[in-house]
Structures are given as C-alpha cells and as structure tokens.
Amino acid sequence: MSDRRVDFLLVGGFAAGHCAAELRKRGADGSVLVVGREPDPPYERPPLSKEYLRGEAKREDAYVNGAEWYEENEVELLTGASVMSLDAEARTAKLQTKEEVEFGKALIATGARVNILHHLEGARLEGIHYLRTLGNSDAIREEAASADHVVLIGGSYIGSEVAASLTAKGTKCTIVMLEDVAMSRAFGDDVGRYFHDLLESKGIELVGGEELDAFLGDGRVQGVRTKSGREIECDAVVIGAGVHPDTMLAERAGLEVENGVICDAKLETSVEGIFAAGDMCSYDSEVHGRRLRVEHWDVALQQGQHVAGAMMGEGEPYRVVPYFFSDLADWTSLEYVGPATSWDEIVWRGDRDAGEFSAWYLDGGKVAAALSVGRSEDLTHARRLIESGTDVSSQKGALGDADSDLEGIGSS
Numbered sequence: 376m377s378d379r380r381v382d383f384l385l386v387g388g389f390a391a392g393h394c395a396a397e398l399r400k401r402g403a404d405g406s407v408l409v410v411g412r413e414p415d416p417p418y419e420r421p422p423l424s425k426e427y428l429r430g431e432a433k434r435e436d437a438y439v440n441g442a443e444w445y446e447e448n449e450v451e452l453l454t455g456a457s458v459m460s461l462d463a464e465a466r467t468a469k470l471q472t473k474e475e476v477e478f479g480k481a482l483i484a485t486g487a488r489v490n491i492l493h494h495l496e497g498a499r500l501e502g503i504h505y506l507r508t509l510g511n512s513d514a515i516r517e518e519a520a521s522a523d524h525v526v527l528i529g530g531s532y533i534g535s536e537v538a539a540s541l542t543a544k545g546t547k548c549t550i551v552m553l554e555d556v557a558m559s560r561a562f563g564d565d566v567g568r569y570f571h572d573l574l575e576s577k578g579i580e581l582v583g584g585e586e587l588d589a590f591l592g593d594g595r596v597q598g599v600r601t602k603s604g605r606e607i608e609c610d611a612v613v614i615g616a617g618v619h620p621d622t623m624l625a626e627r628a629g630l631e632v633e634n635g636v637i638c639d640a641k642l643e644t645s646v647e648g649i650f651a652a653g654d655m656c657s658y659d660s661e662v663h664g665r666r667l668r669v670e671h672w673d674v675a676l677q678q679g680q681h682v683a684g685a686m687m688g689e690g691e692p693y694r695v696v697p698y699f700f701s702d703l704a705d706w707t708s709l710e711y712v713g714p715a716t717s718w719d720e721i722v723w724r725g726d727r728d729a730g731e732f733s734a735w736y737l738d739g740g741k742v743a744a745a746l747s748v749g750r751s752e753d754l755t756h757a758r759r760l761i762e763s764g765t766d767v768s769s770q771k772g773a774l775g776d777a778d779s780d781l782e783g784i785g786s787s
C-alpha cells in the first residue's frame with residue numbers, strides 16, 4: 376500500500392520545474408511533487424559554462440523558481456533524492472527515501488548524462504572535469520583560478536563556451552577536437568569557420584582532426600596525448616564529449632525507449648498519463664515530419680510547459696520549432712532554429728565580417744534551419760518557413776539580400 380498519493384509527480388530538474396510552474400499558472404489545484412536527484416532546486420544549465428563559471432552570476436540566479444516559490448505555491452520539492460522505480464500500471468513510484476507514492480499523472484524529465492571517457496589511460500587522474508552540474512562548474516572555476524593552461528576536449532558547445540569563459544578570465548586554453556573546424560558538427564564547416572576563427576583570434580589554440588588517446592600524469596593530470604602522438608601539457612582538462620539520454624527509470628518502468636523515451640506528438644509516452652520532456656524525450660515532430668530528440672535549454676523549458684497543459688487535458692500537439700543559443704564570453708552570441716540534419720545549400724544574409732549575419736540552411740529548396748549572429752529578427756521568419764515547409768527556391772536572391780523584406784518570402 377502506498378504511503379500517500381499525489382495528483383502530479385514530476386521527476387527531474389529543469390523541465391520538471393517549468394512544468395510545476397505552468398501547472399500552477401494554469402490553475403491546476405491538485406497536489407504536485409517534484410523529485411530531483413541534485414541538491415539544488417531545478418535550475419538552468421546554460422550559465423554553468425558562461426556567466427556562472429566566470430563568477431558573474433550567483434547560484435540562485437540559475438534557479439527556475441526561487442526556493443520560496445515552492446512553499447508559496449504548495450508544490451512539494453524533494454531534492455537530493457531519486458525515484459528508484461516507477462510502476463506504470465499501478466501508478467506508484469518508489470523514492471530513494473524508501474517512501475512509496477501513488478500518482479495520477481507523471482512527467483519523467485531525467486535529462487541526460489555526460490559521456491565519460493572511462494576507457495582512456497589516465498581517466499581517473501585528478502584535475503579531469505566534466506560539466507553538467509553547478510558543482511562541476513564550481514570545481515572548474517576553482518581549478519582554473521590557479522591553472523596556467525587548461526585543455527578542452529571537444530569543439531562543440533561545451534568546449535567552445537568553457538574555453539571562451541576561461542580565456543576571458545585570463546587562463547590559456549587549448550581545444551582538442553575530432554572535427555577540423557570548431558562548432559562544425561551542428562553548423563557545418565562554412566558557418567563553423569566564423570566561430571573557429573573568432574576563438575583563435577582571442578588566443579585559444581585549436582587542435583583539429585585529433586582524437587584523444589590518453590591523459591598524462593602521476594596522480595594528477597599534467598597533459599594529454601592524441602592518437603597521432605601529439606602531447607600537450609596542461610594543469611587541468613575539461614571534457615565536452617557529449618551526453619546520452621538518461622532513460623534508466625523509463626526503461627525499468629516498461630516505457631518504450633529508443634534513443635530516448637518514445638513519445639507521441641503530445642509528448643505522452645507509450646503509457647497513457649505518463650509524459651516526457653527535455654533531453655531524453657524523443658517525440659513525433661509534426662513540424663519536421665520525423666522523430667526528434669533535442670538537447671537544449673529552450674526545448675526542455677517549452678516541453679515542460681507543454682506537458683503541464685497536456686496533463687490538464689489539452690490535446691494539442693507540441694509544434695514549437697526548436698531554438699538554440701550559445702554565447703562565447705562577450706565576444707559573440709549565436710541563435711539557431713531548426714535543427715537541420717542535412718542541407719544542400721547555405722544562403723548568407725548580412726555581413727559576416729561585421730559579425731551581423733544569418734545563415735539559412737536549405738534542403739530541397741525548403742528552409743531546414745537558420746543561424747543568426749546579431750540578426751535575431753531573421754529567426755522569426757525562419758521559424759515560419761520551417762513550420763510551413765514552403766519551397767523558397769525561387770526567392771533565394773531575396774533571402775540573401777539584407778535589404779529585402781523577409782515578410783514577403785514564402786507568403787502567398
């Protein structure tokens with residue numbers, strides 16, 4: 376027999392925090408329990424590689440809702456505890472506290488876990504860091520304060536953002552990456568080159584086309600070696616080798632899982648009344664005509680809010696075009712909508728040299744994605760064109776002309 380019952384069980388951090396806030400905003404008066412394994416209330420992760428890492432923001436600034444919000448809104452928050460198992464049929468969850476809770480509807484938003492390079496020689500040396508939590512960011516900041524040289528592994532968001540933040544604080548940084556051009560995995564070599572060149576211009580060394588082979592040192596990391604035999608001395612290492620969806624709880628509950636928790640267009644899992652959101656949600660995107668799983672802040676926020684509506688009986692599909700952003704210190708900011716898995720042409724709009732441009736990714740004549748630096752307003756039109764699936768082949772000239780009116784492109 377269960378110890379007690381709640382109407383809404385929300386498992387996880389960031390997306391769960393937004394779901395709780397949206398439930399109360401929409402007038403849901405049922406009991407809400409948020410359970411998260413981290414010691415802090417649900418918080419945003421982007422600051423961990425940016426302003427929080429640089430010491431420009433407080434821990435509390437990252438919280439989704441202030442600590443007092445939960446009590447004021449009668450939302451029970453249980454931090455530092457995990458849901459050990461979930462019985463989808465009996466609608467019960469066993470908590471790390473040994474308590475068993477019966478629930479009406481549930482959100483599983485357990486996020487993702489970083490890929491740990493356990494298999495490499497020296498992987499257990501001191502001074503090797505991964506970035507996923509506030510505590511990780513604290514440790515990296517503390518190490519960097521006394522380090523002369525930090526090596527970053529990976530040339531995507533985390534590697535580039537952390538390198539920029541540490542460099543801005545005066546630490547020498549080197550990025551070692553599999554790709555030849557930083558940020559190219561998401562944006563391609565041509566667009567990635569803009570960010571690659573910017574990082575280099577700020578004094579960051581980029582070592583491309585190199586695979587990490589080993590960490591060097593005795594007790595503490597003192598360098599890295601690549602598979603080509605290149606050795607780079609350093610005082611600390613930060614690894615951004617990607618993440619994988621944390622589907623362990625969902626799998627144990629018998630939910631359908633394949634590269635994330637399988638959800639329909641409403642973000643409902645294979646079991647009625649149980650939803651997923653965030654990094655581990657693989658949903659049927661009506662906008663893209665394919666299954667989609669996105670690892671980014673805004674998607675987790677939007678999905679958490681959407682699930683609140685679904686839990687209250689709204690039957691609308693989740694049709695938000697995914698949005699991404701990245702800041703490289705105060706040097707530049709990028710925004711991106713998409714995502715594009717493939718494209719056959721990129722149309723440039725604006726002035727790359729001046730750092731004010733947008734790049735439009737076309738696939739078969741349709742807009743698959745768009746990236747903006749200093750032209751945020753362009754993305755409003757990009758979203759519209761992605762959602763409508765309009766063929767813009769005959770309007771590429773206007774698309775690339777910064778003086779043309781984007782409103783007229785794709786309009787009937």
